[in-house]
Amino acid sequence: MAKEIPYKIYLDESEMPTAWYNLRADMKNKPAPLLNPATRQPCTAADLAPVFCEELVKQELDDTTPYFEIPQEIRDFYKMYRPSPLVRAYCLEKKLGTPAKIYYKFEGNNTSGSHKLNSAIAQAYYAKQQGLKGVTTETGAGQWGTALSMACSYFDLDCKVYMVKVSYEQKPFRREVMRTYGASVTPSPSTETAVGRKILEEHPGTTGSLGCAISEAVEKATTTEGYRYVLGSVLNQVLLHQSVIGLETKAALDKYGVKADIIIGCAGGGSNLGGLIAPFMGEKLRGEADYRIIAVEPASCPSLTRGKFAYDFCDTGKVCPLAKMYTLGCDFIPAPNHAGGLRYHGMSSTLSQLYADGLMEATSVTQTKVFEAAEYFARVEGILPAPESSHAIRVAIDEALKCKETGEEKTIVFGLTGTGYFDMVAYEKYNDGKMNDYIPTDEELAESLKKLP
């Protein structure tokens, strides 16, 4: 007889993963290599060393080693907020009246409020190991910056965050959490860097962009002794660290003899989705099991569903390497959307390759439908979700409602990446009926894609 499933499945600490899983090792078609922006040749370790920590460069470039041991210090930190619960959404199932079984992996139970901490602590650890003084990064919505501040504080590293100016001004509480963890937070563009000064001169009064903040953070890291740059998504190393999400999810399902049918995650740069699906996709690649895997992106920034699979710059400033990925063009500026973590023009090259190979699906949803699902979920399951996470909730609900029509008892698993405490301005707009659903026209996208390098 099958064991009764509790509301929340917590693994024991002894059941936590001891190694990260490198999905690329099982891919027949490997993701294309990063290209050096100057030479347009595949990046070497030497190319990346001035920007990233040595150990992280190794992880970035290694597409054959299937497992990387998680250092004990990181495992100890993980124990402060992991394992995260795999929740059986009994109340949601009941309210929807669906025969589907719904599970979600909740990554919001830590102070950074999202899954970002899983990679932040790893990157901070390797920086410390290398004897560095500090790291620089950019942040938009602030989840990544918060996570990195926590991680640096734990390892006594300096943390320098360039925060997109509009967010710096509109989200003072996010900024303050970072300061509480000892980070220095600078509104970007700033006069601290050459690229910042240049942008301010050309566009006085600009409120900044993620692309500009990345350029400032990279410049600061490469021009300051003992510093390196760190990034919260897109890169292979980040997906590697985030595999802890999927590994725990799979271990929890296996423990109760549950087999997933559909796995759903929101997709911006790909950090959460890549981590959640890793071990499931691995089984699929090795022919051991089959799953429907669905990436959900905002209709306002639809890189997988409407972008082009091509080499493009990872940043708007065009100082970073080029990646082969589904992209809307690195000059594409998505319309204001409250899911700041999903407003990225491209997509992890690993996920892009899997999508190109037909191994996963992608869909896009509009903002109002996302918040409708978010509020419904909050009231039924008691967790106030982040706008990003709510993209996955929307599609999970839609799939569960399809099961209601067909009577199928499918098992749906989705990633609930974080909480929405710092997104109440967005909820307010939704509650007041003032939310917009902007979708770029074909002409706009064509215009942006024309400029691909």
Add this chain to the structure above:
Amino acid sequence: MAKEIPYKIYLDESEMPTAWYNLRADMKNKPAPLLNPATRQPCTAADLAPVFCEELVKQELDDTTPYFEIPQEIRDFYKMYRPSPLVRAYCLEKKLGTPAKIYYKFEGNNTSGSHKLNSAIAQAYYAKQQGLKGVTTETGAGQWGTALSMACSYFDLDCKVYMVKVSYEQKPFRREVMRTYGASVTPSPSTETAVGRKILEEHPGTTGSLGCAISEAVEKATTTEGYRYVLGSVLNQVLLHQSVIGLETKAALDKYGVKADIIIGCAGGGSNLGGLIAPFMGEKLRGEADYRIIAVEPASCPSLTRGKFAYDFCDTGKVCPLAKMYTLGCDFIPAPNHAGGLRYHGMSSTLSQLYADGLMEATSVTQTKVFEAAEYFARVEGILPAPESSHAIRVAIDEALKCKETGEEKTIVFGLTGTGYFDMVAYEKYNDGKMNDYIPTDEELAESLKKLP
């Protein structure tokens, strides 16, 4: 050999308490009864019925039944966010270099961000059972209002919250969370009630007070068909529901064969402290075990440490019953302090009686010392604590440092009642060195206490 203690002890769902523990049943000196404000005679069930739900009135007045079964519907809701973890603070111990063993019961892992949900869901359940249409309440800092909104949304009850006007304006995000859960939120004083209109007439431009908001909520409940009033602290019924905190804590400690030496909790109206200590105090009262139990209050609002044990009104408007408690006088207006949840002039009559009988200690701490501990804790343990909870952290750290001096390996358990996401204005003041430590003078307190009824 003793089992190795994990970082976080999660009970299985099957180990969760099935009944609340009524500490009063084991008290030889029972807390004094509430008095009817009109007759000054002990309140009867009939006196309280127009204000509170029937079942809650029973719980309020019953000081002999030791256990009340938790209804299945409430236990199901508890499973969405409970059991809460009992965390072994390994990192804090290491950083302090103390031989003490430190544990904290973390109640912030739910969307309301605090322990308040434990009683909110119970009170909403009984209101629903009675066939009511809705409930009214007041909220200051907003934790209680948020918790009640979530609970009412779950049971499809109307929820009407009077929010102290200054908080309504300064904490728009708190207000928005409540609205997201479907509550109606009114800044108090308002023109919706007679008492509100009267106050506005006498004090135009006032930013409100908790006492005034209580008066409005009570008036609204008693003058609207199908409504009752609910309260998040001070009352016996609330302490009863909150005993789930202590019962889980004790079960988790027992499971690993750990015996606490010192138990520490912050104390405003007493809901968290009363719940945390209940089963431990029960053992102490029955002579089965001994514990040092410490209540921590803000130096700006020191009811136990500097107040008088006497009958006083529970609200500033003097429409509510009188309780015998340690009080600073119901007209006492505490100086601005960022721990809004601790700014109450009195203290639960149960805790007051225990303190009067020498069964527990009390101490007070200043605001800056509290935030110093909060930030230290956040950086070491990764959880951003609420200002209220940080009062307990301060004293736990101080006790652990004493152990460092003496070499004693004491086991310290404290209550971490909630998270500080909505308190970043306070953290900002602390980070900018602009925090004040106001302590009322003896003359001020004497003045306020002179007016006791």
